[in-house]
Structure formats: C-alpha cells, structure tokens
Amino acid sequence: MAFVVLSGCPSSGKTTLALKLRQDFLARMADESYTGPSWEVVIVEDDIGVLGRTVYSESRLEKPVRASLLSEVTRSLSKRTIVICDGLNYIKGYRYQMNCAAKEAGVRACTIHVATPPEKCKEFNRTRAPTEAYTEETMDALLMRFEEPSSMARWDSPLFTVGWDDPSPPFDDIWLAMTSAVKKKANPSVVPNGQTATDTIQTLHSATSTLISHLLSHLSLSPLSPHLKLPSPPYPPSGLNLPQRTITLSELQRLKRQFEGIQMNGFKRGGEGVKRAGWGEKEWAEAWVRFLEVQWGVNEEEG
Incomplete structure (x- = not known):
C-alpha cells in the first residue's frame, strides 16, 4: 500500500520518528471517523546482529547489512501494509533501489529526511549504551559520506524534511501522500516482461x-x-x-x-x-x- 523511507545521519532520531509515525498511522485508522481500509504498519530495521554498529566501520561488513535490509523491505511490501524503513539509507543509489522495489510492488512511496545537525548527532550518540553507540571514527566517516535526499531526485520525492526538535512533524501531509498520491509507475527497466515465467x-x-x-x-x-x-x-x-x-x-x-x-x-x-x-x-x-x-x-x- 505504502512505503516510507527514513534517511538521516547516525543518531539523528530516525527510530524515534519511526515509532511516532507508526503510532500516528494506527491512531488515524482506529479513529471512528475513518472509513478507509485498515492496513498493517510494519517497521523494518537494519539487522546489525552481534557485531552491533561496528558493521558500519568496514565496507565488507556493511554491504551484507544493506542487502539484508533491502531484501526484508522487498518481502514486506504489499497492498496490505505500510512499511517504514528505519535505517541510515544515506546512499542515494541505495534509496533509488528501494524506490524501484516500491514501484515493482505497486505501492506509494515517500522519503523523510530527519535533519539533525552533526554535532547534535554526536551528542545523542554519546548518551547511548556502549553496545549501541557508534565509535567516533565510524561516526565521522558516516557523517562525511551522507548523501542528503533531494526533492529534485525522483526517487526521493515526495520528500519531507523533519527537524530533530520539530514539535509538529507534517504527519497530515505524510498520511495524504501515503493514501492519496498518484502511484508512480515502474520504469520498463525494472518491470519484468509479462512473458517471462x-x-x-x-x-x-x-x-x-x-x-x-x-x-x-x-x-x-x-x-x-x-x-x-x-x-x-x-x-x-x-x-x-x-x-x-x-x-x-x-x-x-x-x-x-x-x-x-x-x-x-x-x-x-x-x-x-x-x-x-x-x-x-x-x-x-x-x-x-x-x-x-x-x-x-x-x-x-x-x-
């Protein structure tokens, strides 16, 4: 039905926003005035396993994590679910792959950029438990590599930007985009030919x-x-x-x-x-x- 890609620097508050977003979607569908269909709301997170956030310190460790996340997203996308992808999603090419997956599944998609200043991200990271925190070197590397979403890129649009301290995120606009926007048609390059069994x-x-x-x-x-x-x-x-x-x-x-x-x-x-x-x-x-x-x-x- 719909796919929400969260993108932001490490420790920017993406998980907090994902939980709020899920709660908002469920509350809207539970409201007595709501007459539309009821969808399952699923949050898909990157599976960093026993290695923790050290997987982001080496490319050879990070690539399998990204591949696993994309696979889980692809499996979860359906006409009966709203999927929220809670991950760094900091590479524009990776967001493009996710957008292609949404098109193939025939669901609406949007991107939410959690805009948190780097220094504030580092501050938040220091408050985490040691097993949940990024090392200083990994944090600096990820901040440097972060490719910010752009509304000019078709795979990032519609794009919503939410500040880390925003008291009123644009949940109304996001809900409208997820339930009423015109679905993007998949490009021929990502649609398997109908005659290919x-x-x-x-x-x-x-x-x-x-x-x-x-x-x-x-x-x-x-x-x-x-x-x-x-x-x-x-x-x-x-x-x-x-x-x-x-x-x-x-x-x-x-x-x-x-x-x-x-x-x-x-x-x-x-x-x-x-x-x-x-x-x-x-x-x-x-x-x-x-x-x-x-x-x-x-x-x-x-x-």
Missing part, C-alpha cells in the same frame, strides 16, 4: 550453476584440462572447451552474473528476449556453453 528464470539459474559445479569438480582433478565432458542432454554432446590457463571461481561467478544479466535485460526489453523467455533447460545449457567458449576464445566454430 518464473520457472524460466529458475531454469536459467539451474543451468549456469550446474555447469559451474561440474567444472569445479573437474578442475580439482585436472586444473589445466582442455575439455570438460558434460551430461547430454541438457548440455551439448561436444561438451565445453576450456582455455589453457587456470580458471578461478571468481571468474566463473563473474561470467555467470554477466550471462544471466544479459538474459534478464533481454526479457525486460522484449524482442529476442521474449523468445528466450520460453526456453527450457536444453536451450539455456547450450547457450551458456557457447557464451563461455566465446568469452575464453576457444569456440571452435568461431575459430
């Missing part, structure tokens, strides 16, 4: 993953083997020709992402992608083999 995508993933498993097992015994024999069907009887060099798992994962990305983009654009949407295991397996051989320059037909 879920089982087709699963088959694509299965074909690429299975070949990698066969190849890794083979390479563990013969690291410089020039050829891999594969089960046929679904793979071609000729198997897979290999380059005369070491093949790493990271390279295979990169090529897998590249191949699957090309196919997914094809689905969204239509044309030949629509035809491939009806492919089965045999077609995907053969296409994956051809793709690898071309990338490695070992395609006998090409050479």
Whole structure:
C-alpha cells in the first residue's frame, strides 16, 4: 500500500520518528471517523546482529547489512501494509533501489529526511549504551559520506524534511501522500516482461550453476584440462572447451552474473528476449556453453 523511507545521519532520531509515525498511522485508522481500509504498519530495521554498529566501520561488513535490509523491505511490501524503513539509507543509489522495489510492488512511496545537525548527532550518540553507540571514527566517516535526499531526485520525492526538535512533524501531509498520491509507475527497466515465467528464470539459474559445479569438480582433478565432458542432454554432446590457463571461481561467478544479466535485460526489453523467455533447460545449457567458449576464445566454430 505504502512505503516510507527514513534517511538521516547516525543518531539523528530516525527510530524515534519511526515509532511516532507508526503510532500516528494506527491512531488515524482506529479513529471512528475513518472509513478507509485498515492496513498493517510494519517497521523494518537494519539487522546489525552481534557485531552491533561496528558493521558500519568496514565496507565488507556493511554491504551484507544493506542487502539484508533491502531484501526484508522487498518481502514486506504489499497492498496490505505500510512499511517504514528505519535505517541510515544515506546512499542515494541505495534509496533509488528501494524506490524501484516500491514501484515493482505497486505501492506509494515517500522519503523523510530527519535533519539533525552533526554535532547534535554526536551528542545523542554519546548518551547511548556502549553496545549501541557508534565509535567516533565510524561516526565521522558516516557523517562525511551522507548523501542528503533531494526533492529534485525522483526517487526521493515526495520528500519531507523533519527537524530533530520539530514539535509538529507534517504527519497530515505524510498520511495524504501515503493514501492519496498518484502511484508512480515502474520504469520498463525494472518491470519484468509479462512473458517471462518464473520457472524460466529458475531454469536459467539451474543451468549456469550446474555447469559451474561440474567444472569445479573437474578442475580439482585436472586444473589445466582442455575439455570438460558434460551430461547430454541438457548440455551439448561436444561438451565445453576450456582455455589453457587456470580458471578461478571468481571468474566463473563473474561470467555467470554477466550471462544471466544479459538474459534478464533481454526479457525486460522484449524482442529476442521474449523468445528466450520460453526456453527450457536444453536451450539455456547450450547457450551458456557457447557464451563461455566465446568469452575464453576457444569456440571452435568461431575459430
């Protein structure tokens, strides 16, 4: 139904606002004069786990947290819920991803920027329990990296700015935006083509993953083997020709992402992608083999 993204510096008061916002939404729906539908109001927070806020001190630790938060948001979005995302959400590209998720789910979305001065954020942070506080170094780094929401950016609009000491946040305007604003239509680039069946995508993933498993097992015994024999069907009887060099798992994962990305983009654009949407295991397996051989320059037909 609706999606609210809170954005603000660390210790700016986002959680406090999220709780007030949830209480306000529930009170409006419980009012006797309210005649509209009743929605569940859900607050989704970043799961920092046992590491606490130290996850924000290193990029390799923070990225999984952001990915987990986006996944939880995506699962929670529906026509029956109002989802409030309580997180830093300080990267504009990440807010764009969330906005795309809202469009795909067909729900209204808005951004609320909790505008708290950096010095006040640091003051609030010092009042937290040691296990809940950011270190001074992490705090400074996050304040420096913070990308403030802008009403000029379509993924941040409509944008509401709330001061940390605002006695009367614009809850009326936010409620109106969540219940009456025109829903944004998803761009073609984020809408899966209607002819792309879920089982087709699963088959694509299965074909690429299975070949990698066969190849890794083979390479563990013969690291410089020039050829891999594969089960046929679904793979071609000729198997897979290999380059005369070491093949790493990271390279295979990169090529897998590249191949699957090309196919997914094809689905969204239509044309030949629509035809491939009806492919089965045999077609995907053969296409994956051809793709690898071309990338490695070992395609006998090409050479």
